[in-house]
Amino acid sequence: MKHKLIIFNLVVVFLLLVTAVSGCAPQATEAPAVQPPAATEPPAAAGAKPVAENFVVWSYGIETIGDNIKNFQAMYPNITINLKDYSWLEYHDTMVGAFTAGSSPELLYGSDHWLQEWASAGWLEPLEDHCPSVKGYSAELAPYALQGMTYNGKVYGLSYYADTMDFVYNEALLKKAGIDKAPETWDDVYNMSKTLKDQGVTDYPIIMAWSQKEGAFPEAWTSMVFSQHEGANALFDNDLNPVFNKEGSAAFEVMEWLRKVYSDGLFDPASLTTAEIDQVKSMQSGAHAFTIFPQYNMAEVNKPASGEYAGQFKIALMPGKSHATVGYVRFYAMSPKAVEEGPEYVDAACKFLDYFGGKTDGQYTVVKRWAVENGLGFAQLPLFQDKDVIDAFGKWGDVPTIEAQAKLARAKEGLTTWYGAWDTFARAEIHKAILGDESSMDALNNMANKWNELKAQQ
């Protein structure tokens, strides 16, 4: 009896092994069959059949999004949009999990630094293949934003917002220390910080939101490198080879500067664990004089209710040789799921994208609302002439400086399928260089080696 049971168990284990090893993986790896682009066949008229689609976003302005959805649904009663949000910090990993599990939503937020990764994997659909109006918007977009939404020559998104990384200072604190002008170079920032600290105005004049998981960390570091470099190719050449790991490069100078301000006690050590929301609150409290953050935070720091320093926060052109900075874009995107579900779903998705990232009755309704109500930047250049937008931006910032900085903005270099993986590695290396755990050149060499390793894997 015991003997028979052993034989029986062995047979079952063998069958399971055969199933696992031979039967499963190849089928699981096949990409889902994608129907021909809807552009080749006219989409069914919306209104014929009720359509419900899922829209996944990161958690920001959820009430406004809900209100926009309500307005959209009033316009298209047969379309229902189900909203779901995740924290920005978990958004990328959650979406990757959803994509690989085959449970992606039809509509979602995307970002320039994930586009190559997601589009190359087939997790996003090129909008211009499905939505006829998308190409028409490209001419009105800021170049860095269009570049950030384009993969293999095709547009994959309609801009939700686009912004620049801005250098911000607290004018009141500078005045307390007898400083009456904004810094123009990184040496100015160092010297002013030293004065502020020596005079007891602030313990740590500089703060950054550079926690490992913080979204704008790479943008802020790259904007420093761009500002210290003239022209393109600050990080990579045209063949995507790293050029930053050389003594005298802008990246090297920035790393050395960061090490100096850290070791001299001018750079708040907590920066390495600070998230953007804490950075903003810290600036509002007057604990720091200088920072770099996305421009949309200006409306928050300068709002009258923000405290003693409301209205004292000013944008200066990014200090450095060229004053260039990073411009980035977050966008509305469509997944292949909408295409798989049929033309009426594609049609509904296109209507949604048009309403949220494009024009309704000739107006960028939703984009303008974000700009006016929340101070979010935008990629749609005609909005710079919009009186409501100018009035709204004028409440918290100096519009000519904002415009000047926007003109100097460039898309991040090296936006490739492996940028996300490299970025994760680079963050830790930048930390180690700042902490003095390794030299600036070692950190830059490690970053370059990792880049080359990832590039070779493609």
Add this chain to the structure above:
Amino acid sequence: MAVNPVALGQPERRKGKPWDKAYPYVSITIPFLVIALFTIYPVLYAVRISFYQYILTKPKSHPFIGLKNFQDVITSYYFRTSLVNTAVYTIAAVIGVTIFGLVVAMLLNSKFKTASALKIIILLPWAIPAVVAGLMWKWMLNSDFGIINGILYALGLIDKYIPFFANPTLAKISLVMAQIWKEGPLAAIFLLAGLQLIPSELYEAAKIDGGTGWRIFRFVTLPLLRPIILIVVVYETITAILVFDLIYVLTGGGPGDSTSMISWFAYAEIFKNLNLGHGVALAIVIALITLVLIIVYLRVIQSEETISG
């Protein structure tokens, strides 16, 4: 000679019925299939993936690459760093949790009025989800408004708030503290159960022989608690090696890679680098390391039992 089962006090088995023959197989098959579906199959599938290049952004291309995934992860800089970090963290956390548990268990074992209520309350940190515990510690150790900084400052022990998570050493210590707070109560309850099994006559005899507090603890309590201590050590070692959620919430592996543990490295390979092959190979390596440690501990426990037996 044939033996009558009834005569031996066993129920008579009915012969020749098909169900009787099938019954043992069916009763084994059902639980076996459940285990196979939820445990054996995923493990085998994971093992299979580890032999293929499995980059999530290349869903149509998964060539067989043999042991290259294992070679890549084991020879990587991050593996060495995270292995050292994990070893340091595990040793510190296991020692900390065991000592904390022992001290609390001794206190709870003493006869005071609120001891029984405290036995329940003490378990609360263990019952709190790790993510919530992580957030609590993140706020308590915050460099701007954290209560720990506040207390230290009020007591005059520091002249400015300490950014605990921005310093590599302090970040590691903070993680260990959070782990001890989270896991210590369970260890205390295990050890308390062990303490209550020690016959009081042994303590009385030790006292008659002139034993004092420390000597009684050293020569009576500790030897008799050793099997329980070993169980605590085994469990806490596995928990510390596999820790992920606390790191995710508290430090995100930083600053630099100072708190990047091996489980964090596996997560980063899958979700940041999108390399499932590397991530799974690493998970298998972690499982093997854990398995080896468990076997070593079990051998120690067995030898303990042999000695005491």
